[in-house]
Amino acid sequence: MEKPFLKETSFAMKMSSSHNQETVCVFGTGDFGKSLGNKMFQCGYSVVFGSRNPGLSGLHPKGIEVLSYAEAARRSDLIIVAVHREHxxxxxxxxxxxxxxxxxxxxxxxxxxxxxxxxxxxxxELVPxxxxxxxxxxxxxxxxxSGTLDASRQVFVCGDDKEAKQxxxxxxxTLGLTPMDQGSLKVAKEIENYPLQLFPMWKFPLYLSAALCIFYFVYCMLREVxxxxIHEKKDNTFFLAISIPNRMCPGVALNLLALVYLPGIIAAILQLYRGTKYSRFPNWLDHWMLCRxxxxxxxxxxAFLHVMYTLVIPIRHYVRWKxxxxxxxxIKTNKTNPFNVTNAWLSDSYLALGILGFFLFVLLGITSxxxxSNTVNWREFRFxxxxxxxxxxxxxxxxxxMFGGKRFxxxxxxxxxxxxxxxxxxxxPCMVLVLKFILLMPCFNQPLTRIRQGWERNLKGSKKAQLGNGNTGV
Incomplete structure (x- = not known):
């Protein structure tokens, strides 16, 4: 009886030998075509290049032939077209x-x-x-x-012929990539647009944060400078360097964090109102949820900027002067300010809450x-x-x-x-927390859970149906 280990070894040897026997043709000797062909050659494939200048064989490793397009096409039934569309x-x-x-x-x-x-x-169309x-x-x-495929390991594949695609x-x-089957050739345009997109999911967050920064900066400048x-003829323009950014950054961080959870609340309200999960959200809400x-x-x-600005407060000239x-x-009046226990509690509580909040904030960032995230299951990630x-x-x-304290x-x-x-x-943030608390009440939470499990409310009032076969929904 053959041992499993020997079976696996023989299978690997067969795969390796099949790669050695298989010839792949590459049309084009540009940077990408040459890099892809050389990579396949290193992985055990027999590679032949098709070029309009067959005399360029000296630019490739020994064992790779450079032929004319027609000659190279006869050598393989799998041809990689690494030339521009206009050619x-x-x-x-x-x-x-x-x-x-x-x-x-x-x-x-x-x-x-x-x-x-x-x-x-x-x-x-050209080669039907x-x-x-x-x-x-x-x-x-x-x-x-360079072999640094960690940042670009995923490749998208589409085509109408299943065997060719496989x-x-x-x-x-074999090249160490992660191919993802995207379907038929109709998806090719989307795949071709993907490398040209510049941070598509980051535009909304960056524009929103920029708008909040401008608003808070102008607002603080009106109040603090x-x-x-106008009223006291005081020159507080130096506040623009540290004080105003240190007021602006925590406000932006807190509002952006609240806006991470607001679209989920809006989606829950829409599902409760419609009585079903089988209805599309508006496009703006879909995009918002994808950008969370x-x-x-x-x-x-x-939040990191706020922490850094706060740490430099004791070394500021203005603070040391005060x-x-x-x-x-x-010393001149021979009097000291009495110790205020209430202010001490407010100060320590404010700092303790900030430290704990920032710690959990960093934990959320790390798990994203x-x-x-690939090392935890769905329930752990959701928790x-x-x-x-x-x-x-x-x-x-x-x-x-707590920072506002009695002055709030x-x-x-x-x-x-x-x-x-x-x-x-x-x-x-307070609006988000209040709405979340309301949705956690049994009168809202139970119907919402049923809706997300597939239950639908018949808007005509004649019948209630149970659908979904246990699908928990989104």
Missing amino acids: YNFLTELAEELNGKTLVDVSNNLKINQYPESNAEYLA GAKIVKAFNTISAWALQ RVMDIGC IYPY KQLGLVALAF WSNSVISQ LPSV IQSKLGYLTLILCTAHTL LSPSILRWYLPSIYVLSLII
Whole structure:
């Protein structure tokens, strides 16, 4: 009886030998074509290049041939087309040679939706007898050459022929990549647009944080710089360097954290109102929910800035000047300020809540990293991001409330009838926490749970149906 280990070894040897026997043709000797061909050659494939200049064989490792397009096409039934779309016309002359063969389109464009159809679909029109597969366009020549595929390991594959597509995916696995089957060739345009997108999920969080920064900065400047200058002729312009950013950053961080959880609450309210989960959310809400991770990471960045600004407060010239003047005035009057236990409690509580809130904030950021989130199951990830996320929001909101202390509703803090910035910062977080508390009440939580399990409310009132077969929904 053959041992399992020997079976696995013999299977691996067969796979390796099959790679050695298989010949792959690469049309194009540019940076990407050369890098991809050399990588396949290192992984055990026999590689032949097709080029309009066959005399370039000296640029490739020994064992790789560079032939004309027609000669190279005869050597393999799998051809990687690594040339730009504007040079595809030569393929029509090779239509007979390419008939029935697999052509892998790896091209990209210079801008999104540059052509009416995708490059892969255009290639299918030029060579109708070939099996067209779109793949490898999301990795770079530098990553293939240097071997640093960690940041670009995932590749998208699409095509109408299942066998050809599976063959290309097997090559991707052999190269150490992670191929993802995206479906038919109609998806090729979306795959080609993907490398051209510039932080698509980050635009909304960055624009929103920029808008909040501008608003808080102008608001603080009105209160802390312009108002004292007009009423007291005091020059507080130096506040623009440390004081105002240290008031602005925590407000932005707290509001962005609250906005991470607000779309989930809005979605729950919509599901309760509609009585079903089988109805699309508005596009703006869909996009907002997809950007929650990025919103949280931007909020964490502003929280880090707040911590850094706070740590430098004791070494500021203005603060040292105030402390020294206070000490000198007490010496001259021979009096000391009595110790206030209430203020001590407020100060220590404010600091303790801030430390705990920031710790959980960092924990949320760490668990959002793919390398960490992949090591936990769905229930653990949901517990951290939802339960601990709301606890973080509560602690950070309480931190801001404690900072205001007895001054929170005092008329003395108003300037031009404008409250302090930390009062404004509490509006959205408090609203989110109140709405979440309401949704946790049994009268709302139980129907919402049933809806997310597939139950639907018949709006006509004639019947209630149970659907979904145990699907918990989103």
